[in-house]
Amino acid sequence: MLALKERNNQAFGFLYDNYAGALYSIIKQIITDNNELASDVLQEVFINIWRKIETYDQTKGRLFTWMLNIARNASIDMLRSKGYQNSQKNQELPDNVYKGGVSQTTQQNVDNIGLKKVLEKLKPEHRVLVELAYFKGFTHEEIADMMSIPLGTVKTRIRNALLQLREYLK
Amino acid sequence: MNLKDYIESGIIESYVMGLATGSERAEFERLCAQYPELVAARRKFEESIEASAKEQALPTPPEVKVKIFEAIGKSAPSSLSSTSSNPPKIHTMENSKSPAPARGLGMLRFVAAAAVILLIGMVWLYFQAKQQNQDLTKENDGLKTQRDTAQNILNRIVQEQKQTIGDPNTTVVNMVGTKSAPKSSANVYWDSASSSVYLVVKNMPQLPNDQQYQLWALIDGKPNDLGVFDATNEKLILKMKNTKKAQAFAITIEKRGGAPSPTLEKMQSMGKATQTQ
Numbered sequence: 001m002l003a004l005k006e007r008n009n010q011a012f013g014f015l016y017d018n019y020a021g022a023l024y025s026i027i028k029q030i031i032t033d034n035n036e037l038a039s040d041v042l043q044e045v046f047i048n049i050w051r052k053i054e055t056y057d058q059t060k061g062r063l064f065t066w067m068l069n070i071a072r073n074a075s076i077d078m079l080r081s082k083g084y085q086n087s088q089k090n091q092e093l094p095d096n097v098y099k100g101g102v103s104q105t106t107q108q109n110v111d112n113i114g115l116k117k118v119l120e121k122l123k124p125e126h127r128v129l130v131e132l133a134y135f136k137g138f139t140h141e142e143i144a145d146m147m148s149i150p151l152g153t154v155k156t157r158i159r160n161a162l163l164q165l166r167e168y169l170k
Numbered sequence: 171m172n173l174k175d176y177i178e179s180g181i182i183e184s185y186v187m188g189l190a191t192g193s194e195r196a197e198f199e200r201l202c203a204q205y206p207e208l209v210a211a212r213r214k215f216e217e218s219i220e221a222s223a224k225e226q227a228l229p230t231p232p233e234v235k236v237k238i239f240e241a242i243g244k245s246a247p248s249s250l251s252s253t254s255s256n257p258p259k260i261h262t263m264e265n266s267k268s269p270a271p272a273r274g275l276g277m278l279r280f281v282a283a284a285a286v287i288l289l290i291g292m293v294w295l296y297f298q299a300k301q302q303n304q305d306l307t308k309e310n311d312g313l314k315t316q317r318d319t320a321q322n323i324l325n326r327i328v329q330e331q332k333q334t335i336g337d338p339n340t341t342v343v344n345m346v347g348t349k350s351a352p353k354s355s356a357n358v359y360w361d362s363a364s365s366s367v368y369l370v371v372k373n374m375p376q377l378p379n380d381q382q383y384q385l386w387a388l389i390d391g392k393p394n395d396l397g398v399f400d401a402t403n404e405k406l407i408l409k410m411k412n413t414k415k416a417q418a419f420a421i422t423i424e425k426r427g428g429a430p431s432p433t434l435e436k437m438q439s440m441g442k443a444t445q446t447q
Contacts, residue, residue: 008324009239009370010359011325012324013239013368013409016235020230020234021224021227021228022224023223024230025227025228028228035231039234042230043234043237043238046234046238047241050238050242051242053324054316054320054323058326060199060202062213062216062220064220064223065216065219068223069188117226133189158184159179159181159183159184160180162180162183162184162189163178165183169215169221169222170218
């Protein structure tokens with residue numbers, strides 16, 4: 001039993017050493033200006049990975065995809081939590097993001113890492129949509145409302161943007 | 171439907187990045203079960219996302235790993251004790267509080283009735299207990315399978331991982347205690363392909379604050395520093411410095427921060443690395 005646990009720990013340590021940096025990067029692209037909360041989220045994400053590992057279904061995708069989505073969801077939850085909102089009080093309201101355009105906000109310092117760097121290459125009207133959907137976690141409906149464009153257009157533009165993203169990632 | 175158009179519609183990317191709606195996901199998963207080409211395309215995109223994310227990896231705060239292991243170390247064994255949160259039911263049998271019975275036939279009737287009630291009560295209790303027992307066995311089996319699956323998945327992940335970095339064999343070196351510290355023990359996991367060295371501390375006595383353990387790789391008779399560590403109660407996996415070669419590993423006690431060369435009389439444990447082909 002002890003050996004079993006040790007082996008589990010070893011496996012998990014391995015997992016951490018291999019993926020923590022990549023997941024931390026995505027977390028920090030969402031929680032852009034609070035290192036402490038970002039590292040809290042990283043911790044929470046790995047504890048969740050450990051607890052939920054039985055629910056990982058190989059037929060639905062690679063392990064990294066599964067972990068990436070856990071990390072993204074946890075980060076967005078944090079972004080929307082009361083504690084985070086309070087810590088942001090003195091800063092720009094997130095609503096400014098949609099009107100002023102993404103690049104003018106506080107995220108400039110992380111614009112040059114990860115997926116955001118790839119996003120730079122997209123057309124601005126496409127980039128804003130992916131930004132809102134992927135990094136802020138808004139639904140297509142919410143985005144359509146916010147930007148006063150038809151839902152169908154939001155969908156098509158996001159799909160097109162993602163297809164371009166795929167090309168850039170190759 | 172045209173599979174090629176579907177693949178080029180952006181659905182794969184939406185799905186993988188978690189932007190697809192519930193019905194889109196369901197449809198996608200259904201089609202994946204049907205079309206291997208779709209799965210292959212999904213996999214390709216997943217791999218490019220993974221590669222890009224790994225390329226962009228950021229250094230993580232060192233204390234996070236320790237905190238995670240503390241958290242899971244405490245929570246891991248609790249899975250069995252949480253089996254049934256509802257406590258076993260206690261069935262008290264009401265004592266019949268009827269007044270002292272009349273003698274003779276009345277008494278006999280009373281005894282007979284009491285016996286029947288008692289019998290019914292006992293049969294009922296018996297079935298209750300049996301049912302509860304069955305429920306518990308079932309729950310227990312369920313938990314066992316769950317634990318085994320978790321274990322299997324974890325092993326499979328490590329397998330998957332090992333394939334990615336192209337590392338067929340990790341050498342496990344069992345470090346045994348020396349005369350001066352017979353109880354000390356630790357395992358070194360040395361991945362000769364990537365040169366990574368992981369240390370699992372099994373039993374190393376606590377040291378005074380100004381001292382630390384130091385791991386050495388012996389290469390052609392010369393000790394090379396692989397980093398220092400503290401003895402902790404928690405079983406931790408420590409990532410040490412990499413080494414391409416090593417015939418043996420040794421642990422010594424040194425002043426905090428480590429020493430340039432080992433104090434051999436303070437050697438705590440040692441283990442030979444069996445050379446892998």
